[in-house]
Amino acid sequence: MFSNGIVRRLWTVFGAIAVSLPLLVAAAEKPIKGDPPEFPSEANRAGFDEGRLKVRLSVEPSGEVNRVEVIDAVPRRVFDRATVRALSQWRYAATGTPRVLEIDVHYRR
Helix, strand or coil, rough: CCCHHHHHHHHHHHHCCCCCCCCCEECCCCCCCCCCCCHHHHHCCCCEEEEEEEEEEEECCCCEEEEEEEEEEEECCCCHHHHHHHCCCCCCCCCCEEEEEEEEEEEEE
């Protein structure tokens, strides 16, 4: 299912989770609860009109997001806090297995 490189990286990140679980899920999975992040006032004050982030969400078997990690951001560190705050409140459908989702977030004023 995964190439050995991906499995090794996932094992490094998740340690105790058995690598036979389907850990990496397509970003097509939609949250069942959660509001999109708001454009941060500090970004507005700094003169930014938009931002793009790639974010990794760790989701519990219950559907609760337990970790939000910004993988890439343009501009760097401007939208991170607002994104982590908002996405930490999201909930997904319970599946009975932990999973990792990667999503793109685009801000535009």
